Amino acid sequence: MEPRRGGRLGDTVVAHVVDRIVSGSYAVGESLPTEPQLCAEFGISRTVVRESIKLLEEKGLVKATSGRGTQVLPRAGWNLLDPVVLEAQIRHDRGLHILDDLVEVRAALECDMAARCARVIGPADKEALARQLDFLATCVDDPERYLAEDVVFHEMIMAASGNELGYAIVHSIHAKARLSGRYNGMPPAGDLAVSLAEHQRIGAAILANDPDAAATHMRRHIVESWERRRPALHGGQTPTP
Structure with missing residues (x-):
């Protein structure tokens, strides 16, 4: 049982340290607390501390050097696709810049996949996509269900x-x-x-095997749906950098 307990403790330490690095509490170039200090703060062994430091190194956040301690590395090397790092980035990004970038990346990739889907989609996937569109239309009065089925629609296109x-x-x-x-x-x-009308335009383009229209409507939907939500998250005002 001890290895699993140590693993859980290590995950807790990593989450706390990632949060402090991303928030700027531990600045780039700064050294993390020493092993004894981390042991005392979290009530853990040196073995767990060292395992945690290795995990932080794998995420690109720190570099441990003999005789110099463990320094925080520049943001350019951080693994933003790591779920712990990404979650902390989203939570501490007051200007929503990381989410703006995420939307742009998502739009670029999903546009390409929508266009490819329109070129290669087969009869069975066409039928499934058409059914999903019809079902999505029945969910417009149930936001929670609609958002879940929205995700299914997008994932069907990416898979196809x-x-x-x-x-x-x-x-x-x-x-x-x-x-x-x-x-x-x-x-x-x-x-x-x-949103439903946007999905219907995307679906119609794919079902008509029109890759250019599919890509155009997909990008417009992803970008414009974020633009509609973004100001609402901040009392109607877009945050300044």
Whole structure:
């Protein structure tokens, strides 16, 4: 049982230290507290501390050097696709810049996958996509159900495109972002009807095997749906950098 207990403790330490690095409490170039200090703060052994430091190094946040301690590395080397790092970035990003970047990355990848899907989609996937669109239309009065089925619609397109790497990247970053109220928020009044119309245009383009239209409508939907939500998350005002 001890290794699993140590693993859980290590995860807790890593989460706390990641939070402090991302928030700036531990600045770039600064040394982390020493092993004895971390042991005392978290009530853990040196073995757990060392395992935690290794995990932080794997995430690109720190570098441990004999005789110099463990320094925080520049942000350029951080693994932003790591779920712990990404979650902390979203939580501490007051200007929502990381979410703006996430939306741009998602739009670029999903546009490509929508276009590819329109080129290669087969009869069975066409039928499934058409059914999902019809079902999505029945959910516009149930925001929670609609948002869940919205995700299914997008994932059906990505899967049908055959771009497994693109699907994996979007699924990873989008799944983590959806857990944050800073990304989702409550849909503005009437937004689900607008969203449904956007999905219907995407679906129609794919079912008509029109890759250019599919890409155009997908990008417009992803970018504009974020623009509708973004100001609402901050009392109607877009945050300044």
